[in-house]
Amino acid sequence: MSTHDAKTTRGGETVTLALTVLTTTDSAEKAQELARGAVEARLAACAQVSGSVTSVYHWQNAIETSQEWQVLFKTTETCYDALEAYLTAKHDYETPEIIATPVVRGSTAYLAWLRQETSAR
Numbered sequence: 001m002s003t004h005d006a007k008t009t010r011g012g013e014t015v016t017l018a019l020t021v022l023t024t025t026d027s028a029e030k031a032q033e034l035a036r037g038a039v040e041a042r043l044a045a046c047a048q049v050s051g052s053v054t055s056v057y058h059w060q061n062a063i064e065t066s067q068e069w070q071v072l073f074k075t076t077e078t079c080y081d082a083l084e085a086y087l088t089a090k091h092d093y094e095t096p097e098i099i100a101t102p103v104v105r106g107s108t109a110y111l112a113w114l115r116q117e118t119s120a121r
Helices: 029-039 079-091 108-119
Strands: 007-010 013-016 018-025 046-059 062-076 099-102
Touching: 007 046, 018 029, 018 108, 029 046, 029 079, 046 099, 062 079, 062 099, 079 108
Parallel strands: none
Antiparallel strands: 007 013, 018 062, 018 099, 046 062
16 A cells, blocks of 8 residues: 555545654744644644754764754645655755654544545645
């Protein structure tokens, strides 16, 4: 199954898989811009900004520690490639964190809303 048409069957109905996609950035303003742009473009139905968090990571042969803001996008498998392309183009990190996690279960009404909001583009 390709990532473009990943679907599941629930009660005889074929449903597009929902995803949460996480990224981080170094300011609340940049996080808000990424969130708003993705929702305006209907690449995500919702985006939540959390922060600040402390990130500790290897970068260019050193261990770095920085304050970052997390953005969690609620989207579908169908929108993932376009959302990743948007984040890659708009992000100012050389290698931004972009991690997608499948939503295993969720309320029927919420998942229907998510699909409706991301299919309106």
